Amino acid sequence: MAAPSMRISALVISALLAGLSMAPQPAVAGGPSSSALQQFERYVRLTEQRMAAELRPGAAFLQLDALSIQARLRDDARLRNGEVISERLQTRDGDREIEAPGALIHHWVGTVFIPNVTLGQVLAVLEDYDRHHEYYAPQVVKSKLLSRSGDDFRVYLRLRQTDIITVVFDTEHDVRYTRVDETHAYSCSFSTRVSEIEHPGEPNERALAPGKDHGFLWRIDSFWRFEQRDGGVYVQCEAISLTRDVPLGLGPLVGPFLESIPKESLEFSLRATRDAVVSRAPVH
Numbered sequence: 627m628a629a630p631s632m633r634i635s636a637l638v639i640s641a642l643l644a645g646l647s648m649a650p651q652p653a654v655a656g657g658p659s660s661s662a663l664q665q666f667e668r669y670v671r672l673t674e675q676r677m678a679a680e681l682r683p684g685a686a687f688l689q690l691d692a693l694s695i696q697a698r699l700r701d702d703a704r705l706r707n708g709e710v711i712s713e714r715l716q717t718r719d720g721d722r723e724i725e726a727p728g729a730l731i732h733h734w735v736g737t738v739f740i741p742n743v744t745l746g747q748v749l750a751v752l753e754d755y756d757r758h759h760e761y762y763a764p765q766v767v768k769s770k771l772l773s774r775s776g777d778d779f780r781v782y783l784r785l786r787q788t789d790i791i792t793v794v795f796d797t798e799h800d801v802r803y804t805r806v807d808e809t810h811a812y813s814c815s816f817s818t819r820v821s822e823i824e825h826p827g828e829p830n831e832r833a834l835a836p837g838k839d840h841g842f843l844w845r846i847d848s849f850w851r852f853e854q855r856d857g858g859v860y861v862q863c864e865a866i867s868l869t870r871d872v873p874l875g876l877g878p879l880v881g882p883f884l885e886s887i888p889k890e891s892l893e894f895s896l897r898a899t900r901d902a903v904v905s906r907a908p909v910h
Contacts (some may be wrong), residue, residue, distance in 0.1 A: 662726035705739035712736035741858035761902035841870025
């Protein structure tokens, strides 16, 4: 049984989050401000510039490869032991932080190792969008490939996030895969629509109009890298999302909890990817 102080903290956070989900919130009236969206787009552009340098020949393709020898051996051992390694990142504009007024930018990177599979097997799962609701349940409730042109995909995902309260979103994404060579590939996914769903699965289900949602998710972009080597495939995902800010005065109490949600979601996606690939791999 949890200590009384832990139970009280959980109850306080539960009440505060319930208030965030149900009460009118002037801070997000009209949805994210144009300034917040501009800052998010700038953040993503600067992050892509850093990624472009990492994708050049001879550069460290994976974050793992940029570590010192000792740290690389340590983390590689953890990955081969089945762990998911994640870390919070921050892209800066020179020596300045990029802040989105009235919003928060969340930026995490994670890595998983999938043994005894090929790059082709991993990509087959990622590109099988009609079955993402199977591979990534319960976070993905519905999934559908809307269109495909070569390595460019347009996809629909209904996402469900449950952390004390449950929030459901209908999202659409533009995704592009790039095959570098036989053992390296990467992809970029950009959200083009994020709509919070009220009463999901019920007869009165509806998408909340922009500016009428609660701001739990406004944007979500992700950048994946895949490298086949050492008897398996390393999968790295870097995710950048935009959410509403924590209401004034609640930051010290609620902020750390809300910051943990993107990390947990990223780690779940990597574990689910590994499990889906392994389950589909032929038994030798």
